[in-house]
Amino acid sequence: MAIQGTWVPGANPRATAQVEQIQQTGTTDGITFGGKPVVLLTMLGRSGKVRKVPLMRVEHDGKYAVVASKGGAPDHPQWYDNLVANPDLDLQDGTEIGSFRARELSGPEREVWWERCVSAYPPYLEYTAKTDRVFPVLLLEPVSD
Secondary structure (H helix, E strand, C coil): CCCCCCECCCCCHHHHHHHHHHHHHCCCCCCEECCEEEEEEEEECCCCCEEEEEEECCEECCEEEEECCHHHCCCCCHHHHHHHHCCEEEEEECCEEEEEEEEECCHHHHHHHHHHHHHHCCHHHHHHCCCCCCCCEEEEEECCC
16 A cells, blocks of 8 residues: 655654664664664654654564553654544564554453553553553554555
């Protein structure tokens, strides 16, 4: 499906620098947050502009999960709203890029993936103490082009 268009950087300078490095090197390898690997999501924003965001790598059996934690802030990150509005995205892991569709998890399925997310990035537990909101967990499942 390959998301088409010109990338419009967001307001986060760290994320912008990481996206630029991934674009220059062609890989997410070596890009980390808190010493943990990331994947790169490319999506259409609610504005119709192309957005790219590096997020924690949480993978299991070819599927990925992303957590809308925003470090425990009281509101969801903008990328979450973009994926809810436009759930089709491209995901890059290393040099591999594939088409995926996001869906929000709930119930026992969310709990299984939440444990995987915390295992991949333990600070998610610390972030929960900073807010009353429950962090959305989205499952990114591969789709055929």
